[in-house]
Amino acid sequence: MGGRARIAERTLRTDRWWLPPLVTDLGLAAFVVYATIRSFVRTAYWVPEYHYLTPFYSPCLSTSCVPGSSHFGTPIGALPGFIPLGFVVLPFLLGFRLTCYYYRKAYYRSVWFSPPACAVGEPHAKYTGETRLPLIVQNVHRYFFYVAMIVSLINTYDAVLAFHGRTGGFGFGLGNIILTGNVALLWAYTLSCHSCRHITGGRLKHFSGHPVRYWLWTQVSRLNVRHMQLAWTTLGTLVLTDLYVMLVSSGVFPDPRFVN
Template sequence: MSEASTVTAAPTGVFTTTRARISARTLRTDRWWLPPLITVLGLGAFVVYATVRSFVRTAYYVADYHYLTPFYSPCLSTSCVEGASHFGTPLGDLPMWIPLGFAVLPFLLGFRLTCYYYRKAYYRAVWFSPPACAVAEPHAKYTGETRLPLIIQNAHRYFFYVALLVSLVNSYDAVVAFHGKSGGFGFGLGNLVLLLNVVLLWAYTLSCHSCRHIAGGRLKNFSAHPVRYWFWTQVSKLNTRHMALAWTTLGTLVLTDFYVMLVASGTISDLRFID
């Protein structure tokens, strides 16, 4: 065996020879593990719920009021129930292993996975990189976001563009839902749920760091671009709440889908204000 093949890579990160030699994983005495635990439980619960609901193909559309859950929008297949395809059915029947909302779900997943806040959340909670401040990560090497799969994080801006289109689709769904059981205009509790979800989804999408860079990036003189400066200022205000919106929109997505499911399945009746 050659001498070169026996040489091991030098440790990186907290294991380098220049770092202090502390055998304990951390000297912290507080419950530093609690935030990562809550994060992984919250994200895991959403992933399980969203995955199940995306594949069951039941109780996702209320024909009487045109309520459509965001997990199935847009529904572009002839497999969709009648009326759920707000943009037509250019696709034929889909096998059961393909979710009816497949046209946008991968892009929305990509947008969330590459989001700057979610990166911090699951890097710490799932990969322990690092699990908390002043807590050594278990990995001996660190390559950053330069290799697969993490190099895909650099495509966040492109996922953002698709997320904008999806927000427009969801907005259209919310407008179409102002429909009465006997036809014409109608307004019920479901409309409030759909509207709340759409507004918060827009807030989360526009508070994205990529949106902030698109609004004001590469400008050398803000005074020469007053419109972009104003937009950048508004996006920057939203950006300070990006973490809260990231979690809130997970909740409103589940709430919206769950409410539509209850009404569509006949478990509850929609509270109508105008019908």
């Protein structure tokens, strides 16, 4: 048998194969730009009347945080402006997203170009997979998953505290629907992770001998098939939640209240 056919063209495809990678690039870039700006501005991230806290600043553990926004105290002193107030968890959440199995496919094709599309040549001279830097870092995804679980619990706690009325006691408004919906989708995205699927059902030789773990595995597997959709949806809900809190906190419009 001879070697591979030598074709000078990068690809013989005539369709717009470049469109999906381009859309992925634009979507990820838009989120990164928005999230970066919002993480550093340090304004309009807390609504004291209703205890709305944007997830980009949770948990806020520094004395630089506005009064009331620190649900877990302020064990960290004042921070200089070049450090985001949510710096405790932001690197781990970024690591969880970057090493996510779906996002690997997304930015391998749109950023790393390995390859950018099926039957399209890649610019790399050779392929080393995830055995060398920088891609070897992908192997720590399972550890980022555990941190993501903790962050989801913190976001859930924030959403529960947000059921607060203007005059005290229980309150319920449009912001609560947005915050709770965001948390529910974040949980769905986190639990649909491939690492979670492996934790619930991996290393088992016989599902029949482990009915509880089998049931958990089947539930996670149902979510897992929607992991791509949840990955993009949660980027959107994070921006929506932060934008809503910012607008209400800035006084652009009041939060529509249903109770108190």
